[in-house]
Amino acid sequence: MSKEELAKIEENDTEDVLLVSDEIAVKVDDVSILFNLNKEGVDSFKEYMIKLLKRQLHYDEFWALTDVSFELKKGERLGILGLNGAGKSTLLKTIAGVLKPYKGSVTVKGVIAPLLELGAGFDGQYTGKENIFLYGSVMGYSREFIASKYDEIVKFSELQKFIDVPLKNYSSGMKARLGFAIATAVEPEVLILDEVLSVGDAKFRAKSEKKVRSMFSKGVTVLFVSHSVDQVKSICNKAILLEHGKIIAQGTTDEVCAIYEEKTSKSLEAQMKDAVKDLNKVKNKIAKINKTAAETGEAVSAKVVKDVQVKVDDINREIGKAAPAAEEGDT
Amino acid sequence: MDTMDKVSFTEKGKGSIKNLKKYKNLLVELVRKNIKLQYRGSILGLFWTCLQPLLTMVVLSFVFSMIFGKNSVANYPVYLLTGRLLFDFYSGSTKKAMRSIRGNASIIKKVYVPKYAYPFSNIVSTFITFAISLIDLVVVIAFFNIFIPGKAIYITPCVLLAIIPIIVLAVLSTGVGFILATLQVFFRDVEYLYDVFCLLLFYMTPIVYTVDKLKLGSAAIVLKANPLYGIITAFRACVTGQTGLAGQKGLEATYGPGHLTKMFHLAVNTMTSWTFVYATIFAFVALGIGILVFKKKQDKFILHI
Numbered sequence: 001m002s003k004e005e006l007a008k009i010e011e012n013d014t015e016d017v018l019l020v021s022d023e024i025a026v027k028v029d030d031v032s033i034l035f036n037l038n039k040e041g042v043d044s045f046k047e048y049m050i051k052l053l054k055r056q057l058h059y060d061e062f063w064a065l066t067d068v069s070f071e072l073k074k075g076e077r078l079g080i081l082g083l084n085g086a087g088k089s090t091l092l093k094t095i096a097g098v099l100k101p102y103k104g105s106v107t108v109k110g111v112i113a114p115l116l117e118l119g120a121g122f123d124g125q126y127t128g129k130e131n132i133f134l135y136g137s138v139m140g141y142s143r144e145f146i147a148s149k150y151d152e153i154v155k156f157s158e159l160q161k162f163i164d165v166p167l168k169n170y171s172s173g174m175k176a177r178l179g180f181a182i183a184t185a186v187e188p189e190v191l192i193l194d195e196v197l198s199v200g201d202a203k204f205r206a207k208s209e210k211k212v213r214s215m216f217s218k219g220v221t222v223l224f225v226s227h228s229v230d231q232v233k234s235i236c237n238k239a240i241l242l243e244h245g246k247i248i249a250q251g252t253t254d255e256v257c258a259i260y261e262e263k264t265s266k267s268l269e270a271q272m273k274d275a276v277k278d279l280n281k282v283k284n285k286i287a288k289i290n291k292t293a294a295e296t297g298e299a300v301s302a303k304v305v306k307d308v309q310v311k312v313d314d315i316n317r318e319i320g321k322a323a324p325a326a327e328e329g330d331t
Numbered sequence: 332m333d334t335m336d337k338v339s340f341t342e343k344g345k346g347s348i349k350n351l352k353k354y355k356n357l358l359v360e361l362v363r364k365n366i367k368l369q370y371r372g373s374i375l376g377l378f379w380t381c382l383q384p385l386l387t388m389v390v391l392s393f394v395f396s397m398i399f400g401k402n403s404v405a406n407y408p409v410y411l412l413t414g415r416l417l418f419d420f421y422s423g424s425t426k427k428a429m430r431s432i433r434g435n436a437s438i439i440k441k442v443y444v445p446k447y448a449y450p451f452s453n454i455v456s457t458f459i460t461f462a463i464s465l466i467d468l469v470v471v472i473a474f475f476n477i478f479i480p481g482k483a484i485y486i487t488p489c490v491l492l493a494i495i496p497i498i499v500l501a502v503l504s505t506g507v508g509f510i511l512a513t514l515q516v517f518f519r520d521v522e523y524l525y526d527v528f529c530l531l532l533f534y535m536t537p538i539v540y541t542v543d544k545l546k547l548g549s550a551a552i553v554l555k556a557n558p559l560y561g562i563i564t565a566f567r568a569c570v571t572g573q574t575g576l577a578g579q580k581g582l583e584a585t586y587g588p589g590h591l592t593k594m595f596h597l598a599v600n601t602m603t604s605w606t607f608v609y610a611t612i613f614a615f616v617a618l619g620i621g622i623l624v625f626k627k628k629q630d631k632f633i634l635h636i
Contacts, residue, residue, distance in 0.1 A: 045518040046520065096443055097443030098633065100630040116441065117441040120437055120438050120441035120442050121438045121442055125371060126364065130364075137354075137356045137357040137360035137361075138357060138444055140353045142355075142356050143356050
């Protein structure tokens with residue numbers, strides 16, 4: 001890549017133009033995902049038969065996603081927000097094809113580069129070079145194609161010296177670098193990001209961010225999961241908010257982010273209120289004990305006093321922790 | 332700059348042919364990996380593929396010729412080796428296929444990969460090492476022909492017919508491998524149970540003994556219900572003529588006029604006998620069930636591994 005081109009990309013960076021076309025790139029249609037959560041894992045045949053005969057073989061059904069629908073045009077960037085366990089990762093895995101929807105369908109046009117779990121297809125005994133070819137094949141590329149990209153991958157990962165060393169001797173940062181280099185060696189049309197913009201050390205992070213940004217400027221469709229509202233605002237033009245597997249808000253980034261922030265601050269407020277309620281309960285109890293002690297003239301045992309004090313300290317600490325977080329959420 | 336053909340997989344799972352084409356390289360890479368890593372770190376490397384069966388043959392023929400007495404079967408080590416090579420392929424490939432889904436759980440959980448690639452690549456890689464280990468058979472037969480002239484085994488063009496029992500064996504292993512791979516995802520017990528089962532199977536297959544030596548009576552039906560019995564017997568009939576059956580014993584030594592015709596008749600007779608026909612049907616039924624079960628359950632794997 002020439003300097004001029006690089007400069008052009010950087011220019012694009014700052015402008016951050018969205019190249020949206022009318023073509024639909026990702027279509028998620030009424031997708032529902034059902035998990036069977038069996039409380040005690042039945043994975044032995046004996047257990048299975050016994051439970052089957054005793055008719056204890058019932059599962060707890062858990063809808064990880066219910067009736068999720070959205071469409072993305074080519075070049076659009078979607079932010080996916082939600083608290084832990086809202087179904088964000090499940091949604092990404094469904095789009096990437098790892099999970100099959102129980103109901104509904106997912107349609108993706110073009111090459112997907114899932115930057116999820118970098119290096120999941122690596123083998124520890126294989127060298128870096130062998131792993132490039134293995135991982136490429138896991139992503140569905142031909143050997144010739146990987147060979148044509150090989151030099152680029154090695155150069156980008158900065159692992160020239162270690163490329164013939166078995167992967168088990170790599171540090172986790174090196175593995176992530178290699179995984180990132182392979183996953184981004186293609187020119188993907190759909191990019192799935194799960195907060196992996198932080199790969200390796202600061203230097204490599206800057207490099208990988210630049211690479212991702214350069215893909216943005218080429219009009220790639222992006223699905224981005226993050227807890228950071230700022231990141232979502234800076235990258236995406238659309239967003240959805242998930243709660244308990246349902247889309248509860250959908251629209252422009254600003255609208256959805258506002259709702260998300262309100263939600264998070266509300267949930268923190270609720271936690272704080274609970275803590276205060278607990279504290280008041282304990283205080284009332286202390287007052288009661290003191291009262292009875294005064295009335296009967298009995299001395300309160302040292303142990304009880306100590307126990308109560310410990311509990312009060314616990315709650316105070318909890319409130320101390322929650323307060324700054326709530327403030328953050330409010331702003 | 333993008334040389335890759337842009338596949339638009341509108342619906343994964345459907346359009347299996349397209350999928351197969353796209354992931355052909357994955358299959359090749361996995362087979363390559365299995366073979367490369369099997370002996371990595373050992374000094375003799377892939378040479379062990381040949382050395383190991385040879386050494387076990389020496390041990391087993393020493394032990395069992397002490398038990399059965401000498402001259403129970405002419406060229407006993409050759410008889411032992413043919414049985415063991417085929418049995419090792421069957422047990423090795425099915426066991427590896429069985430463990431392949433759980434063994435690659437970390438990948439299957441995170442990236443989309445066609446799941447059949449894992450059991451199937453294990454069958455293929457074991458088949459390749461099996462094919463390499465057939466060199467042993469050539470070496471041992473040559474050894475007997477050169478150094479023990481009285482008991483020479485004459486290789487006839489009939490040996491080419493051995494491809495038929497080998498194909499049946501590969502079909503059987505693939506079918507059983509797919510069934511076990513599916514079962515093992517849902518019940519881990521299968522893994523341990525099958526290890527014991529393979530030990531039982533080893534003694535239920537005429538590998539160290541010949542069938543006519545056993546006084547089984549009506550219990551022989553249990554032995555003949557084992558599809559490996561028909562396959563191994565057919566393989567031996569094609570290669571060495573040692574079927575181990577009464578009336579046909581010692582054919583390997585009857586070299587002379589009409590030997591080729593005799594060998595040919597033996598091979599054809601064995602392969603049209605009901606034991607081999609039964610084994611063939613068994614193998615293809617197993618393959619059908621294996622593919623069906625695997626296909627039906629593969630989307631549930633991720634929830635259990």
